[in-house]
Structures are given as C-alpha cells and as structure tokens.
Amino acid sequence: MAIPTPTSTTASPGKDGADAHVPANAASLQTFVFALFFVFGGITSLNDIIIPKLKDLFTLGYAQAMLVQSAFFAAYFFISIPAASIVQRIGYMRTAVTGLVTMALGCLLFIPASYSGMFGTFLLALFVLASGITIVQVVANPLISMLGKPSTAHSRLTFAQAFNSLGTTVFPYVGAILILGSLATVDPGTLSGAALTAFRQEETRVVVHTYIGLAIALAVLAGAVWLNRGKLVETAAPSENILQAFDLLKQPRFALGALCIFLYVGAEVAIGSIVVDYLMEADVLGLGAEAAGKHVPLYWGGAMVGRFIGAALLRMFSPGKVLACAATVAIVLLLVSANTTGEVSGWSLLAVGLFNSIMFPTIFSLACEGLGKRAAEGSGLICMAIVGGAIVPLILGVAADAAGLKMALAVPALCYAVILYFGLYARRPHAAV
Numbered sequence: 001m002a003i004p005t006p007t008s009t010t011a012s013p014g015k016d017g018a019d020a021h022v023p024a025n026a027a028s029l030q031t032f033v034f035a036l037f038f039v040f041g042g043i044t045s046l047n048d049i050i051i052p053k054l055k056d057l058f059t060l061g062y063a064q065a066m067l068v069q070s071a072f073f074a075a076y077f078f079i080s081i082p083a084a085s086i087v088q089r090i091g092y093m094r095t096a097v098t099g100l101v102t103m104a105l106g107c108l109l110f111i112p113a114s115y116s117g118m119f120g121t122f123l124l125a126l127f128v129l130a131s132g133i134t135i136v137q138v139v140a141n142p143l144i145s146m147l148g149k150p151s152t153a154h155s156r157l158t159f160a161q162a163f164n165s166l167g168t169t170v171f172p173y174v175g176a177i178l179i180l181g182s183l184a185t186v187d188p189g190t191l192s193g194a195a196l197t198a199f200r201q202e203e204t205r206v207v208v209h210t211y212i213g214l215a216i217a218l219a220v221l222a223g224a225v226w227l228n229r230g231k232l233v234e235t236a237a238p239s240e241n242i243l244q245a246f247d248l249l250k251q252p253r254f255a256l257g258a259l260c261i262f263l264y265v266g267a268e269v270a271i272g273s274i275v276v277d278y279l280m281e282a283d284v285l286g287l288g289a290e291a292a293g294k295h296v297p298l299y300w301g302g303a304m305v306g307r308f309i310g311a312a313l314l315r316m317f318s319p320g321k322v323l324a325c326a327a328t329v330a331i332v333l334l335l336v337s338a339n340t341t342g343e344v345s346g347w348s349l350l351a352v353g354l355f356n357s358i359m360f361p362t363i364f365s366l367a368c369e370g371l372g373k374r375a376a377e378g379s380g381l382i383c384m385a386i387v388g389g390a391i392v393p394l395i396l397g398v399a400a401d402a403a404g405l406k407m408a409l410a411v412p413a414l415c416y417a418v419i420l421y422f423g424l425y426a427r428r429p430h431a432a433v
Contacts, residue, residue, distance in 0.1 A: 029143075029147055029231055030144065030147050030160075032093075032096075032224075032225055032228065033140050033143055033144045033147065033160060034160055034163040035163075035221060036096060036100075036136050036139070036140045037140055037144075037160050037161065037163040037164040037167070038163045038164065038166055038167040039100075039103075039136075039167060039217075039218065039221060040103075040133040040136050040137060040140075040164070040167070041163070041164030041165060041166070041167035041168045041171075042166075042167025042168055042170060042171035043103070043129065043133065043167075043171065043214060044072070044130075044133060044168065045167070045168035045171050045172050045272065045296070045300055046171050046172065046175050046210075047068055047069060047072055047126070047269075047272075047273070048172055048272045048273055048275060048276065048296050049172055049175035049176055049179050049180060049276075049293055049296065050068065050122075050175075050179060050207060051065050051066075051068050051069075051273055051276070052065075052180065052276045052277060052289060052293070053179050053180060053203075053204075053207065054068060054119065054122060055277075056289075057199075057200050057203050057204065058119045058200070060119070061397070061401050062274070062277075062396075062397040062398075062400040062401050062405075063394060063397035063398045063400075063401050064397075065273075065397065066270075066273060066393040066394045066396070066397035067119075067123060067394070068122075068123065068126060068273075069269055069270075069273055069389055069390060069393040069394070070390040070391070070393070070394050071123035071124070071126045071127045071130075071390070072126045072127065072129070072130040072389065072390070073130065073265070073269065073386060073387055073388070073389030073390035073391075074127065074130075074387060074390045075127050075128075075130035075131040075133070075134050076130070076134050076137075076383050076384055076385075076386035076387045076389070076390075077384050077386075077387035077390070078131075079130075079131045079134040079135065080134055080138055080380045080381070080383035080384040080386075081245065081380050081381070081384065083095070083099070083134055083135040083138040083139075083380065083383070084138055084245065084377060084379065084380030086098060086135065087138065087139060091229075092139050092143050093225060093226075093228070093229040093231075094226075094229055095135060095138075095139050096135075096136055096139045096140075096225050097222050097225050097226045097229070098135055099132045099133070099134070099135030099136035099137075099139065100132065100136060100218050100219075100221055100222035100225065101132070101218075101219075101222050102128065102129075102131055102132030102135060103129055103132030103133055103136070103218050104132070104214075104215040104218040104219050104222070105128060105132070105215075106125055106126070106127075106128035106129025106130070106131065106132055107125075107129060107211040107212065107214045107215035107218065108211075108212070108215050109121075109124065109125035109128055109129075110122070110125050110204075110207060110208045110211040110212075111208055111212070112125075113125045113204070113208075114200075114201055114204040114205060114207065114208045115201060117196070117197035117198075117200040117201050117204075122204075134383060134386075137383055137386075138379055138380055138383050140160070141157070141364060141379045141382075141383070142368075142378075142379045144156055144157055144160045145157055145365070145368075156311075157361040157364065157365055159307070159308070159311040160361070161307050161357075161360060161361045162304055162307035162308050162311065164307075165300055165301070165303040165304030165305075165306075165307055165357065166304050168297075168300035168301075168303065168304070169297045169300045169301040169304050170297070172293065172296040172297045172300060173294055173296075173297040175210065175293070176290055176293030176294045176296065177290070177294075178206055178209070178210050179206055179207055179210060179293075180276070180289045180290045180292075180293040244377075245374075245377035245378075245380055245381055246381070248371070248374065248377060248378055248381060249381070253366075253367065253369075253425075253426060254367050254368070254371070254378060254381075256367075256422050256425065256426075257363055257364070257366055257367020257368075257382070257422065257426070258367060258381055258382050258384075258385045259385070259418070259422075260363045260367075260418060260419045260422045261360065261363055261364065261367070261382050261385040261386060261388065262385040262386070262387065262388035262391075262392075263388055263392065263415035263416075263418050263419060264356075264359045264360060264363060264388070264415065264416075264419055265360070265385070265386045265388045265389045265392075266388030266389055266391060266392020266393065266412075266415055267330075267356075267388075267392060267411075267412035267415035267416060268356050268359075268360075268389075268412075269388075269389040269392070269393050270392050270393040270395075270396040270411060270412050271299070271349065271352055271353075271409075271412055272296065272299055272300070273393050273396075274396070274400065274405055274408075275292070275295065275296050275299055275349070275350070276289065276292045276293050276295075276296065277292075277405065278346070278349060278405050279292040279295055279346050280292050281405065283341045283342070283345070284341065284342065284345050284346045285342070285343065285346040295346075295350060298350050298353070299349075299350045299352070299353040300353055301353070302350065302351060302352075302353030302354035302355075302356075302357065303353045303354065303356050303357040304357070305354060305357070306326075306353075306354045306355065306356070306357025306358060307357045307358060307361075309357070310322065310357050310358035310361075310362075313358070314358065314362065318427050318428075319362045319365065319366055319426075319427075320366060320422075320423045320424065320425070320426040320427030320428070321423065321424075321427050322358060322362065322423075323358065323359065323362045323363065323366070323419065323422070323423030323426075324420050324423030324424050324427070325423075326355040326356075326357070326358055326359060326423075327355075327359070327416045327417070327419040327420035327423060328416075328420055329355045330352050330355045330356065330412075330413075330416045331413050331416045331417060331420070333348045333349070333351050333352050333355070334348075334349070334352065334409045334410075334412060334413045334416070335413065336348040337349040337352075337406070337409060338406045338407070338409045338410070339406075345406075349409075352412075359419060362423075363419070363422065364379075364382055366422075366426040367382060367426075368382070392411060392412070392415060395411050396408045396411040396412065399411055
C-alpha cells in the first residue's frame with residue numbers, strides 16, 4: 001500500500017541531501033500536528049478517571065473495569081490498517097479531519113450511553129471515540145517524522161509526544177474534579193431495577209457533560225485543520241493491496257519493535273488504570289477518590305517532562321541505549337513499589353511515568369528506520385500493536401483480582417523486560433530497506 005508523501009517546490013536540500021522532501025512550511029504544519037498529539041493524548045488519559053467512576057456505579061471487579069481499556073484500545077487493532085488506506089486515498093490533512101469528526105461522534109455517544117444505564121453502551125462509545133483517535137494517530141506519527149530532517153526524526157517525534165503528555169497531564173486533573181469529585185455516596189449494590197437505572201443515569205451525567213464539551217472542541221479543531229488542508233502538498237501514490245503492509249513483519253527489527261509497542265502501551269495503560277485505586281489502598285497513601293485522581297496527572301506529567309528531556313538526550317546518545325536504560329529504571333521502580341508501603345510505594349509507581357516518556361517515540365522510530373516510502377504502512381501496523389492497551393490491562397486486572405494490586409505489578413514489569421532487550425538489540429542504526 002503506497003501512501004502520498006508531502007512535497008514542496010521551494011524546499012532546498014540540507015547538508016545530508018535529504019531536505020528536498022521537507023515542505024517549505026513545515027514549521028506551521030508542525031503546529032497542527034502538535035495540537036493533534038495534545039488532544040488524542042488527553043482524551044485517552046481520561047479513561048484512567050472514568051474507570052473508577054464506572055467501577056463504582058456498575059459494581060465491577062478489576063478485570064471487568066479494565067474492559068474500558070479493552071474496548072478503547074481494540075480500535076487500534078481493527079482501525080489502523082483501514083486508516084492507512086484512508087490516508088492513501090485522501091491524504092494526511094483530510095484524514096486528520098475524518099479522525100477528529102469520528103472522535104466528536106464518539107463523545108456524543110456518551111449521551112445515549114448515559115440514558116441506557118448500561119455498561120456495554122459506554123464501551124461502544126469508547127470504541128467509536130478510540131477509532132477516531134486511531135485515525136488521527138496513524139496520520140500524526142509519520143507526518144511529524146516527515147516535517148523535518150530524517151536525521152532528527154527521533155528527537156522531533158519525542159518532542160511531539162511531549163505535547164501528547166501535556167494533554168495527558170491536563171485532562172485527568174480536570175476530569176478528576178468534574179467526574180471523581182462526584183462519586184456516588186449511595187451503594188449501587190442496594191438498588192435494583194428502575195431505581196438502579198435512574199441512579200446510573202444521574203451519576204453518569206457528569207461524564208456526559210465532560211464529553212459534550214470535548215465534542216465541541218474537537219469540531220472546532222477539525223474545522224481549523226480543514227481550512228488549512230491546502231498547506232500540505234502531497235504527491236499521489238498508486239493504490240496497492242493494503243494487506244501487503246504485513247510483509248514488513250518479516251523484518252525482525254520491525255516485528256520486534258511492533259511487539260514492544262504492544263507491550264509498552266499495555267504496561268503504560270495498565271499502570272495508569274490502577275493509579276487511583278492503588279493510591280486509595282490503606283497500605284499505600286490511603287487517599288480519597290478525588291485526591292487520588294488528582295495524582296494521575298503526576299504519572300502522565302512525568303512522561304511530559306521526560307519527553308522534553310529525552311528530546312535532548314536522543315540527540316547525544318544512541319536511541320537504543322536510552323530506551324534500554326529507561327526500561328531498566330521502570331522495572332526497578334515497579335519492584336520498589338510492590339515491595340514497600342506508604343509514600344515510597346505510591347511515589348515509586350507514579351515515577352514510572354517519567355521513564356515511560358521516551359519509549360513510544362523511540363520504539364516507533366527505531367522500528368521504522370529504513371522503511372522509506374513504506375513508513376506510513378509501518379505506522380499503520382504499529383498503531384495496530386497499540387491494541388496492547390486492550391489486552392495487558394485486562395491481564396493485570398485478572399492478576400489483581402486474584403493476588404492484589406501489588407503482585408499484579410509483575411505484569412508491566414515483564415513488559416518492560418522485553419523492551420529492555422529491544423533497546424539493546426536496536427542500539428545500532430538500521431540499513432535502509
């Protein structure tokens with residue numbers, strides 16, 4: 001599957017001779033891409049806030065509550081390749097608009113979900129919302145890599161991911177106030193029938209209001225991107241079989257990188273999903289729901305800070321070695337959290353976010369090194385691997401129900417161990433395919 005590539009008649013070659021394909025207005029286009037990273041990162045992180053809300057209202061176990069993440073991240077598996085096909089047909093900017101409109105629709109589906117009073121309808125709304133995010137992410141990752149010199153792609157993508165982390169820092173804090181600040185004082189287990197349905201409708205109203213506001217903001221952003229769609233001149237590419245993209249999995253480096261995206265997203269999302277409940281544990285910090293929710297931005301905020309630092313480090317050190325070091329520290333922090341109590345246990349878990357920071361962009365760029373014109377195909381497959389966010393949290397949930405939250409931290413620790421290996425494996429530059 002060939003994908004349109006950005007071109008410019010006024011760009012000039014750089015020292016490495018590779019700047020001829022960089023659009024002349026790359027700086028202004030980067031602004032739109034940064035906005036996309038901010039929005040889809042922030043909305044994704046709101047799952048960490050609505051999980052304890054829905055867990056309480058529907059009296060769910062950890063494994064059942066993690067179905068929120070399963071429904072959300074399953075979209076990456078089913079939508080990523082079709083999204084790459086959309087890019088092929090209509091280009092990057094129009095595909096971004098398509099994704100933003102789909103996201104807005106998913107937000108509006110929270111209205112009927114609330115009226116139904118059924119957990120399954122919330123899962124459907126989350127799937128549609130995540131489908132739009134998937135489309136946007138398939139656009140954003142390769143596009144930011146193209147809007148500059150190939151030699152600085154690792155650093156540029158990491159910098160863009162910092163805006164993603166800015167969104168994941170801001171949104172949960174506001175969400176904790178709007179959503180968790182109104183956790184029910186009535187035990188849903190004491191209600192049944194029409195009374196239970198009415199109670200759930202009332203209690204989920206704050207969730208609906210939050211997502212209606214997001215739908216309006218997404219519509220405004222979609223309009224802005226549409227009005228500026230002409231800024232990116234793209235060269236059409238011939239249509240090919242989209243399943244041909246799976247041939248990339250025959251390359252060991254790319255295949256291992258895709259696996260690591262699966263494990264990284266799964267580990268990051270699994271930890272974020274339990275932060276509220278973990279910090280509410282009596283032997284950790286013993287916080288109330290809203291106070292624990294306000295700590296979620298610290299987990300994601302660590303990733304934001306780390307990405308700005310990482311953008312500089314990746315210009316000085318081998319990306320593979322930086323990745324291996326970050327994975328090693330993440331494992332150590334999880335071991336510390338699982339084997340201690342009080343503030344040490346709570347803050348060591350939150351600190352994992354700092355070392356998550358450079359993982360996604362570094363794994364992504366290391367896996368896609370040398371793909372050339374097949375970069376968007378690689379992005380589609382790697383975005384499919386984000387389905388790890390649907391599976392790993394569910395495994396952690398099952399482990400938590402069986403052995404407790406602390407023992408369940410072994411699940412993300414194993415994920416980081418594989419990422420550590422990939423960092424060492426990919427520490428040397430890859431030859432072009």
